[in-house]
Amino acid sequence: MTNKNALTQQDLNSFRSNNIGHVLAEVARDYQQCAVEQYEQLGHNGLQLSHQAIFLHLGLEGARLTDLAKRAGISKQSMGQIIDEVEKLGYIERLPAPSDRRAKIIQFTDKGLDLIKTGTKIGIGIQRRYAEYISEGKMVLLHDILADLHGSIRSHNQQS
């Protein structure tokens, strides 16, 4: 007699609260939105989410476009476009590679290095706010567990 598809409000709530993906996505969104706002307040306008590919993968010694694309897991052309944009914003520059006249070395400018320092402060600030919401201890735990999980996911995924 009971409908095969009977679903209680409780089931629905459970679907939503168990859905860690949703919570994860929303927290990430809050973080990023908040970060972008603060970057803009501090005079760094025009930055886009995709530009992170550079700030996350470019080292102080510089790197080639192709390498950056590989590290970020996107096509050379996409990386090329991102580099164009970030270069136009003044955070990086293209220098001729000494050993290969085809290649260019992408490097942070002073403004780029400054952005990283600013970004660190902003990140710390947001995390401090979160620590006020929940507690300092929980925030540390969250950080550690997330880093752990992230690392595991990465190593499992790249085996394929």
Next chain:
Amino acid sequence: MTNKNALTQQDLNSFRSNNIGHVLAEVARDYQQCAVEQYEQLGHNGLQLSHQAIFLHLGLEGARLTDLAKRAGISKQSMGQIIDEVEKLGYIERLPAPSDRRAKIIQFTDKGLDLIKTGTKIGIGIQRRYAEYISEGKMVLLHDILADLHGSIRSHNQQS
């Protein structure tokens, strides 16, 4: 003599590892990508990320387009498009509202209810995989802390 912009490799590492936003986003992405794959394997094709807006905000009693848009924080037009798509996939249907002949009540179909049950299972499965990576205990902690943080963020943001 020291450059104002002196930045060590350590600073750069700290920028990256402290950046909880990045880790958050990547884990969320893994989760969602994995979920979509499993939905497709179980015969639910054509679902897009934006469709979550419905599955997260529509209750069993149904709701109006305008209300759904408000709850999801997007425009009516966006919600309209999402509803079109999800309706075409057969998960929801539009019924005339009894009290207002302009309005329609969006409701889950049986297929929609079934998707929620499937989604719950998929969510549990992914979390079980994560629990294997890190531990069951950490996973529970992560879940709780995230829920806590998410709740705090929500309540703080909606005050504005």
Next chain:
DNA sequence: AAATTTAATACAAGCTACCTGACTATCAAG
């Protein structure tokens, strides 16, 4: 009854973050 607001929709447009294919300059190997 007239004026205003609201519900839903249609249509046009825009943005982001990607992609593929084709091309030039250069390098490296036989």
Next chain:
DNA sequence: CTTGATAGTCAGGTAGCTTGTATTAAATTT
């Protein structure tokens, strides 16, 4: 020195998501 690979660029295109303007029909207010 030719041949093939590689570095980067140019051109064009797509999917996904979002918004703005305008319209129709119905409800609400005056």
